[in-house]
Structures are given as C-alpha cells and as structure tokens.
Amino acid sequence: MSEARYRRIATDIRRRIAAGEWQTGQPLPSRTELAAEYRVHPQTMRLAYDLLRRTGVLEGEERRHVSVAHPPAMRTLTDPDAPWPYSSETTDTRPHPATEELAERLRVAPRTVLQHETVECLDPGGRSAMLVSTWWRGRRRRHASFVAELGVASLGVEQAHALGLLVDALAYRVVRTRLDEHGAPVETADLILPMDRWTIRLAG
The missing domain is CATH 3.40.1410.10 (Chorismate lyase-like)
Known part of the structure; x- marks a missing residue:
C-alpha cells in the first residue's frame, strides 16, 4: 500500500467537503462504502479517516461514523x-x-x-x-x-x-x-x- 494513496484520498475528501458535498456536522459514508467507491482496501480508508481526524477535518470515535468537524473556535x-x-x-x-x-x-x-x-x-x-x-x-x-x-x-x-x-x-x-x-x-x-x-x- 502506498502512503501517498491514503493521503491523496484524504485530500480528495477535503475537496469534496469544501465543495459542499458534506456539510458541517453531517456524517460521512462508512469506511467500507468509501473504500469501495475509491477502490481501495478498508485499511487505506481507515488511514485517510485517521489523518482527517488528526487534522481537524473530521470528528468522531474510531469504528463509529465520523462527521465533518465544526471549525475550532477562534x-x-x-x-x-x-x-x-x-x-x-x-x-x-x-x-x-x-x-x-x-x-x-x-x-x-x-x-x-x-x-x-x-x-x-x-x-x-x-x-x-x-x-x-x-x-x-x-x-x-x-x-x-x-x-x-x-x-x-x-x-x-x-x-x-x-x-x-x-x-x-x-x-x-x-x-x-x-x-x-x-x-x-x-x-x-x-x-x-x-x-x-x-x-x-x-x-x-
């Protein structure tokens, strides 16, 4: 598995969020669903989701549905x-x-x-x-x-x-x-x- 692959997927998910495909607070599809959409192993999608959680794009516990994070308060x-x-x-x-x-x-x-x-x-x-x-x-x-x-x-x-x-x-x-x-x-x-x-x- 290429490290660049899950990072590219994370970048594309950020793009889709910015384009309004998913709104703040809205759950994303499951890792399994998006893995099928991107034609990658669910583990690759897990890494992409983990990266997006760490960088504040998504929020939610592991193994549960994640949603688009609310922007942190300034x-x-x-x-x-x-x-x-x-x-x-x-x-x-x-x-x-x-x-x-x-x-x-x-x-x-x-x-x-x-x-x-x-x-x-x-x-x-x-x-x-x-x-x-x-x-x-x-x-x-x-x-x-x-x-x-x-x-x-x-x-x-x-x-x-x-x-x-x-x-x-x-x-x-x-x-x-x-x-x-x-x-x-x-x-x-x-x-x-x-x-x-x-x-x-x-x-x-």
Whole structure:
C-alpha cells in the first residue's frame, strides 16, 4: 500500500467537503462504502479517516461514523495569567528533573527535581483548546506578578495527539513565569496554543 494513496484520498475528501458535498456536522459514508467507491482496501480508508481526524477535518470515535468537524473556535489570548473559564483535565503530574532551560527560568540548579503538571484546557464543546505544562520547586506558592514571552514551537507526539494535530505542526508557545513580591520565580509554564484556534493580542 502506498502512503501517498491514503493521503491523496484524504485530500480528495477535503475537496469534496469544501465543495459542499458534506456539510458541517453531517456524517460521512462508512469506511467500507468509501473504500469501495475509491477502490481501495478498508485499511487505506481507515488511514485517510485517521489523518482527517488528526487534522481537524473530521470528528468522531474510531469504528463509529465520523462527521465533518465544526471549525475550532477562534479565541484571543490577552492575559496569559488569567484562569481558564471552562473545563480542564490534568493529564500528567510526574516530577521532572530540571533541564538547563527550566533551571534558568526558575533559578535552580540543573537536574533539581521539580513538581510538574500538564493540564488540557477544553473549550465549551469539549475540544482541546490549549495545553499548559507547569513546573515549580517544593510547595506551590502564590505569586505577585508574571512575565511572559511569545514564540513558536513544533508539537511533540503527546502534544499533537492531545490537540488533534500532526506531529511537528507549529503552535504558539507562551512561556509564562510567575514571580513573588521580590521578583523571584515561583513557577514557570509553557502554554501551547494551536495557531488555528488562537490569535494573540498584546496589551498596549
């Protein structure tokens, strides 16, 4: 089976959706039906459907009917320290030794054991809107202020899976470091925001 074949099929399905053959929220034919239409093995069609789900074109669980996905809501980030107003899920709480970068951000020695959590922030429809990974040393403390830097990062495997995007896809990366009243860092976080779901508005 050629890898290019299922990608060509996925491209053609995108074209048919854009042409209005299937509307937002409308189920697509089963994999078996479309495999017969495209004259390919059902496994090839499964790969095409998986690719379209990962890239946000289709939505639905594997082995069930999939439908044309609703476009992800576009949100504007103006305050990277504001609490998330919708539901969220904590997906990882394993401690981590400080990398060189984290050690510099928190002003600790490299390989210092840091507490950690990764939280998946969900939009009102239950779709993943943002990933927030936070690190701190010892007991979590209150902060008085924060600093933030905006950049771009390519997604790793776990991030891409959580956000329904492709590995190595580009996303906004906001590095937020919370500071105590003396300006010393108490925790630092990476906010990963998919570019198709967010705009960034800087305060003036």
